[in-house]
Amino acid sequence: MNDRPENPRRRPPTDGLPKTEPLTPSQLRQDAAAKRMLRRLVRGENPPTAPLSIVDRLAGSPYANPMIQVGGVDTSARKTLDFSLHLAETMFRYGAGALEVETSIIAVTAALGLKNIEVDITNQSVAINYAPKDQTPISLLRVVRSWTNNYAGLAKVHRLVTDIVAGGVGRDEAIRRLDEAITSPKPFPRWMVTIAFGVFAAVFVGVLGGGPVSSGIAFVANIGVSLLARQLGRWRVPDFFTTAACSFGVTLTALLLWRFDLTNAPAIVVVGGILLLLPTGRLVSSVQDAINGFPVTAAGRFLSTLLTFGAIVAGIAVAFVMGAMTGMQPISVTQTFPPAYDLWVLVIFIAVAVMAIGITEQTSWELLLPTAGVGVVGYFVLLGAATLGVGDRFSPALAAVVIGLLARVVALKMGAPQLVVAVPAALILLPGLTIFRSMYVLTIEESEILLGAGGMLNAGAIVLGTAAGIVLGDTLARPLTRSLASNERRRARRR
Structure with missing residues (x-):
């Protein structure tokens, strides 16, 4: 008499059960497709509580998929942040909407090699928080206190952002062009x-x-x-x-x-x-x-x-x-x-x-x-x-x-x-x-x-x-x- 305990992994005997025919390749593919669809329905492509990447805010804007410049991550991040805030302030003064200002900041900082950026726009203020891993974070705030009619200047800033995103303008050249757009006279006297x-x-x-x-x-x-x-x-x-x-x-x-x-x-x-x-x-x-x-x-x-x-x-x-x-x-x-x-x-x-x-x-x-x-x-x-x-x-x-x-x-x-x-x-x-x-x-x-x-x-x-x-x-x-x-x-x- 065999006193060994029954192995839980051993398959139960199939005596008395109806025998099933093996699945055809077509049926196997349909079964796999059904399982994938079920997983998508239950779980979704992305977890519902996953955070949205800030660069995804560029979707649908003229600055989608910015080209990261060859230099990689900017070692002097403070200068890039100062330039981005100055750009945002100028756009607000010339009448741009909050979404356009936000997408411009995200596109410019991404193109100039800065990651881990957070942007917060509240009525007259623009705040940028830069928190790289294992480094001291930087938080800057700029308040817009005046407005003026200058759609030509707003168009120049738009073209500047487009050139930066395209990878053809570095930070120093961008600072020069922004100052030129601000100080240049308006088109009409x-x-x-x-x-x-x-x-x-x-x-x-x-x-x-x-x-x-x-x-x-x-x-x-x-x-x-x-x-x-x-x-x-x-x-x-x-x-x-x-x-x-x-x-x-x-x-x-x-x-x-x-x-x-x-x-x-x-x-x-x-x-x-x-x-x-x-x-x-x-x-x-x-x-x-x-x-x-x-x-x-x-x-x-x-x-x-x-x-x-x-x-x-x-x-x-x-x-x-x-x-x-x-x-x-x-x-x-x-x-x-x-x-x-x-x-x-x-x-x-x-x-x-x-x-x-x-x-x-x-x-x-x-x-x-x-x-x-x-x-x-x-x-x-x-x-x-x-x-x-x-x-x-x-x-x-x-x-x-x-x-x-x-x-x-x-x-x-x-x-x-x-x-x-x-x-x-x-x-x-x-x-x-x-x-x-x-x-x-x-x-x-x-x-x-x-x-x-x-x-x-x-x-x-x-x-x-x-x-x-x-x-x-x-x-x-x-x-x-x-x-x-x-x-x-x-x-x-x-x-």
């Missing part, structure tokens, strides 16, 4: 910017239905507003009161001319004056930051944008109250204005208006005509959507999507960020006339306060829809512009 303010107001009044007299009044009024804003800036007056004073000045001028029968369309004159005061670029950047996951930065910019809108509304309201106290004739805000010119003339007006906006934003010369073309296409989309009965709220948003998409394509071809083309082209979509009418009803016609509040909410919905449409167009264009970004980087390498 101040007198030309002042004239552009007046030209934009004149031609846009024509687009809204005003005649030559109204356009001439708007031209003179906006030049005065531009000079007033410049003088208040020299006196260090806060932006809120500067914007309110400009809004008050153009509204009071229109009311005085209306009282003496020198214009029959004061509302249009006011709209032409306040449209350039609207913080379009800041609003687009804030919506972009909110969508791209920068809530604190977006909240700060939203608050700044809201204060600017409040300043415009306050200036209009004070002018209305003064007009009512002095016995000025009330304005018919329900008056409609049929087109005063043929369609081909309006198209020319739109192109001129967009180029005038570009001059006020200090866009480079070579971008003026392409930006005007994008604006004209957006205007045609706006007219087509209105003809199809899409609605006054959705039509500007649809046109903004097309503008945002085309702006990314044109900007990458011209070596500039999308914002430089999109903001001037989309300014014509903003509801200045609705803002004016709603503010008048809120201030003067107290019995219709609900109507005025509803009009302001409607105007706010159009403004936010336009800003979101630009961001959506930029997102939709990313898969279509990967080859453009690659071509731009190949050209940079050849240089």
